[in-house]
Amino acid sequence: MTSTAPGQAATAAPARTSPPFVTVEQVTKRFGDFTAVDDVSFEIQKGEIFSLLGGSGCGKTTLLRVLAGFEEPTKGRVLIDGQDMAGVPAYDRPVNMMFQSYALFPHMTVEKNVGYGLKHESMTAAQRRDRVREMLDLVQLTEFAHRKPHQISGGQRQRVALARALARAPKLLLLDEPLAALDKKLREHTQFELMAIQERTGVTFVVVTHDQEEAMTLSSRLAVMDKGRIMQIGSSTDVYEFPKNRFVAGFIGSINQFDARIVSIGGDVARVLVPDLGGEVDAAAIPGLVPGQEVNLAVRPEKIAISRRRPDTDDSAQGRVESLAYFGKDSLYRVRLHSGAIVLVNSVNDRRAGEHARVADWEDEVWLSFEPASAILLTE
Incomplete structure (x- = not known):
């Protein structure tokens, strides 16, 4: 059975032939007795879209604020374009930040919102007008220049905020949950707009998000965080197909x-x-395994084949469909095995034939199987 991850990296990570553009080196941030960021280190190449992904309270926003200069690390250091940011205030960093709320001025037009950050730049009035026009063209909002924020859609307000953040030509743009306020369809559409804008500008993006699909779609690489620590860094494919531990395996997808x-x-x-x-199965081996070792075996729902007929393999398990959810393009089955364990199985509905499009129905006896390469062995 073949399958792909739910999202692919937006662009390939830039080749590591040059020094890293951003270096986070053993950064810890404490608030009293609480450690929000715990000994975190990573590097970002110029031109990447790098995502910090995790649940509420994992430390991702605190880490973003450390990059922005709104928080000083308790220990460790941050370098941007080779410069140590220790003691450099937020307004002097080659960084801009796009906030989750967008923080647009309701009494200002789109045009004035975009140009607001240029007021204190050493530019002539004509240069500022040209820069604002360039940013509005970039985000395709030129025709809305004279409207107020309440007169445009949520997706358009998001693009106004992005244009304002890019207007000062930062070397690094930090985006805090940039698409959280948008509905699902608009969020999916805007993800591709963000990628296109980043590609045209070449600005390095660091995105904070709790949305797995968003991180996997946008990012050249992503870092999964938990309790202030980075659990794994890699491309979307690496993190989804080759999780390093139980937490990452359970956090990314089902x-x-x-x-x-x-x-x-x-x-x-x-x-x-x-x-x-109910017995023994084959799985792809990983380095360091020894007979008798206790491990965790993990299989994605879409990697499992489900059939009313017993497959031509001894490595199969029998159960009964306890419940199912029909999503149109696919169906999710909850199968209770004879052992009592519940297994989730995702199957594509590749035929347009109503209920007959499904391979099984409620209370059907079914067989489950998977290829050895689809089984993930975890020791952490």
């Missing part, structure tokens, strides 16, 4: 996880005993 034990190892395949699946 996944089935089972307690397991290594029985034997032969080449690149490990034989694994999985009580919930």
Whole structure:
């Protein structure tokens, strides 16, 4: 069974032939006894869209504020374009920030909102007008220049905020939940607009988001955070297909996880005993495994084949469809195995035939199977 991750990296990460554009080096930020960011280190190349992804309270926004200069790290340092930012105030950094609320001035026109940050720049009035016009053209809002924020849509207000943030030509643009206020369809559309604008300007973006699909669609690379620490950094494909630990596997997308034990190892395949699946199965081996070792076996719902007929493999499990959800393009099955374990299975509805498009229905006895390469073995 073949499948792809729900999103792909927006662009390939820039080749690492030059020094990193942003370096975060062992940064910790404490508020009293609470550690919001805990010994975090990473690098960002020039021209990347780099996302900080995590749930509420994981430290991603605090880390963004440290980059912006709104917070000083308790320890560690930040370098931007080779310059140590220690003691450099926010207004002197080559950085601008686009806030979640957009923070547009309601009494100003779109044009004046975009030009607001240029008031104190060493520019002539004509240069400021040209720059504002250039930004409005960039975000395709020239015809709305004289409207007030309440006279345009949510997606257009988002683009006004982006144009204002880019007007001062920052080297680094920080975006705090930039699409959170938009509905699902508009958010999906705006993701591609953001990528196109970033590609045209070449500005390095750092995006904070709790939305997994948004991070996976936008980012050349993303960092998954939990409790102030970075759990994994990689491309969307790396993080989705090759999670390093149970937290990342469970946080990114849906996944089935089972307690397991290594029985034997032969080449690149490990034989694994999985009580919930009723016996032994093959899985792709990872370095360092030894027979008898306790591990976690994880399989994405879309990697599991479901059928009313027993497949031509001994590595299969039988169960009954306890419930299902029909989403149009696909269906999600909750299958209770004979062991009592619940397994989530996602199957594409590739035929237009009403209920007959589904491979199984409520209370059907079904068989589940997956390819060894689709099974993820986790030791952390």
